[in-house]
Amino acid sequence: MFATFILALRQAGLPVSLTEYLTLLGAMKARVAAYDLDDFYYLSRAALVKDERHLDRFDRIFGEVFRGLERPPGAPEGEIPEEWLRLVAEKVLTPEEMARIEALGGFEALMETLRRRLAEQKGRHQGGSKWIGTGGTSPFGAYGYNPEGVRIGQDGSRHRRAVKVWDRREFRDLDDDVEIGTRNMKIALRRLRRFAREGAATELDMPGTIRSTAHNAGTLDLRLVPERRNAVKVLLLLDIGGSMDDHVRISSELFSAARSEFKHLVHFYFHNCPYERLWRSNRRRRDETVPTAEVLRTYGPDYKLVLVGDASMSPYEITQVGGSVEHWNEEPGRAWLERLTGHFRRSAWLNPVPQDFWGHTPSIGMVGEIMEGRMFPLTLRGLDDMARELVR
Amino acid sequence: MAAFRSTERYVASRDLEVAVNAAIALQRPLLVKGEPGTGKTVLAHEVARALGLPLIEWHIKSTTRAQHGLYEYDAVARLRDGQLGDPRVHDIANYIVRGKLWEAFESPVPVVVLIDEIDKADIEFPNDLLLELDRMQFHVYETRQTVVAKHRPVVIITSNNEKELPDAFLRRCFFHYIRFPDRETMERIVEAHYPGLRKDLVREALDVFFRIREVPGLRKKPATSELLDWLKLLMVEDLPPEALRAKEGKLIIPPLYGALLKNEQDVHLFERLAFLSRRAGA
Structure with missing residues (x-):
């Protein structure tokens, strides 16, 4: 009955299976939602979606399928960066202003202009009447007004009435990896846990006790084992200062999540790229540094190395002797990076820069190459992938 | 079986009603997620009340295993009895301790089962319950008996999203995400609690x-349960509404804010913002 709908959902990447489909049909048959489109929407949502991250996508597909509303042909692929559309300074237009705005022409012309502008435009934009952004009167973007406008990523339709429930897209924030907090990070990092029994024997070992009691012909013989503890060891190297200032918040969240999650966590700081010296505390970085060679000697190859940095720097800092912005380095950054990744059996680089922008900075590609592709975005999914890579 | 509706004590949105009724009609478990403090656990109590059925609660901890819900074999007790020569030792059934699910399956009337915070348990926990929740039966290995549910219970499972749940498990459930209530709903909730x-x-x-x-950067946003606690405190202290009034969109530190902000970083952040806002206004 709803096969098209199910197929559309599957095409959008929602893990809907035959079981869910049959469940939905069963519930329809049991008349849980009879003759009411809203109820049907709620029911199909409860039956088909099993993860709040998929709710927004579900709403979109539902809207498309059940209103015959199709994605405009030739609409640009990919999302407009959320940042552009954030409701920062919303411009409320007076009716006179609205009246003054005139339509640009037919729909085809509109889409064509949008495509061209998307290609031209490279930054966030707000207000004005040409570029894509928020609160403006250009035909493209959100929170604006133009009678022939194309709405992109707007939270609620502001100049339209009678919006359906699924069109409100209330679950947008839950989609993918927009929100990330210490708690979520801890969960992702938890994948790194390796349990081992070490230390004093304090727990009753049931199988051991039974085995040795049976061995003693029934005389009780209690056996104890040490408690299970997380034995993973992590060495965290954090980039600090300069271009990392934009990412301070997320880096500090990662740091606090990691610190509470791992008992064996050692951290050092570096600037842009690790060279021959690292430091423990940023306040005393001038006079209290640790030679990187000593770090390599002290922490064994069983430590998991995690570098956190935006890897955005001059390429010379990686390839050239003396390329560092801060001091004269005898060896290029590449040598130290290779030494680090060679020493530790498992290593990875976490990058707070959104993955879509990695291509714009050559040094990110170079570092990624040195890391042999083990560079991950600092998002929940990135953390998860990193954890998988590190425990492999 | 009766359908579930909002009661005067519990305000349920229409989508939640549909999800609960679908779970009841098809006798499948209902998985409920949502921000802490939005009434996930309370839902089970209210469903039980609305249907007039007894509620069996099973609270999950990090050490809970699926087996605990079915039954446990108390080997240590039997071992001790064996050493003391207690005659009970000859019947293994004396050492089978029944779990919450067994209790629910054996019940002569249908019941509502709450499996609270399923994500607290080990990652394999939901997988171990697949068959039991699907068929509503399990086998007791020690006594070679099969326990089959007399009535399929209404199962409500809550999760705080600390772990991903396995697909096979999700496929068998209905799912509902309790969204944070908007202002209107919130007023109804407050009215329901403090008429x-x-x-x-x-x-x-x-x-x-x-x-x-709306304050950006709060680690734990206050939710419904915090609001209700705070209102109760305000009522006990008998504060006038004027004490809460802020001038022209400025931030003020509300009285008894300890009920709303639950960690010291948030309190610091808030105090700083309130200070800045005051200074900007002066």
């Missing part, structure tokens, strides 16, 4: 509450 509370106090309190939720 006849002064309207102006509620209005001012909700103003402050929603403004605090």
Whole structure:
């Protein structure tokens, strides 16, 4: 009955299976939602979606399928960066202003202009009447007004009435990896846990006790084992200062999540790229540094190395002797990076820069190459992938 | 079986009603997620009340295993009895301790089972319950008996999203995500809990509450349960609504804010913002 709908959902990447489909049909048959489109929407949502991250996508597909509303042909692929559309300074237009705005022409012309502008435009934009952004009167973007406008990523339709429930897209924030907090990070990092029994024997070992009691012909013989503890060891190297200032918040969240999650966590700081010296505390970085060679000697190859940095720097800092912005380095950054990744059996680089922008900075590609592709975005999914890579 | 509706004590949105009724009609478990403090656990109590059925609660901890819900074989007790020569030792059934699910399956009337915070348990926990929740039966290995549910219970499972749940498990459930209530719903919830509370106090309190939720960078946003606690405190202290009123969209530190902000970083952040806002206004 709803096969098209199910197929559309599957095409959008929602893990809907035959079981869910049959469940939905069963519930329809049991008349849980009879003759009411809203109820049907709620029911199909409860039956088909099993993860709040998929709710927004579900709403979109539902809207498309059940209103015959199709994605405009030739609409640009990919999302407009959320940042552009954030409701920062919303411009409320007076009716006179609205009246003054005139339509640009037919729909085809509109889409064509949008495509061209998307290609031209490279930054966030707000207000004005040409570029894509928020609160403006250009035909493209959100929170604006133009009678022939194309709405992109707007939270609620502001100049339209009678919006359906699924069109409100209330679950947008839950989609993918927009929100990330210490708690979520801890969960992702938890994948790194390796349990081992070490230390004093304090727990009753049931199988051991039974085995040795049976061995003693029934005389009780209690056996104890040490408690299970997380034995993973992590060495965290954090980039600090300069271009990392934009990412301070997320880096500090990662740091606090990691610190509470791992008992064996050692951290050092570096600037842009690790060279021959690292430091423990940023306040005393001038006079209290640790030679990187000593770090390599002290922490064994069983430590998991995690570098956190935006890897955005001059390429010379990686390839050239003396390329560092801060001091004269005898060896290029590449040598130290290779030494680090060679020493530790498992290593990875976490990058707070959104993955879509990695291509714009050559040094990110170079570092990624040195890391042999083990560079991950600092998002929940990135953390998860990193954890998988590190425990492999 | 009766359908579930909003009651005067519990305000359920229409989508939640549909999800609960679908779970009841098809006798499948209902998985409920949502921000902490939005009434996930309370839902099970209210469903039980609305249907007039007894509620069996099974609270999950990090050490809970699926087997605990079915039954446990108390080997140590039997071992001790064996050493002391107790005659009970000859019947293994004496050492089978029944779990919550067994209790629910054996019940002569249908029941509502709450499996609270399933994500607290080990990652394999939901997988170990697949068959039991699907067929509502399990086998007791020690006594070679099969326990089959007399009536399929209504199962409500809550999760705080600390772990991903396995696909096979999700496929068998209905799912509902409790969204944070909007202002209107919140007013109904407050009315349901404290009927006849002064309207102006509620209005001012909700103003402050929603403004605090909008403060960027809070680690733990206050939720419904915090709001209700706070209102109760305000009532006990008998504060006038004027005490909550802020001038022209400025932030003020609300009285008794300890009920709303639950960690010291948030309190610091909030105090700093309130200070800045005051200075900007002066």
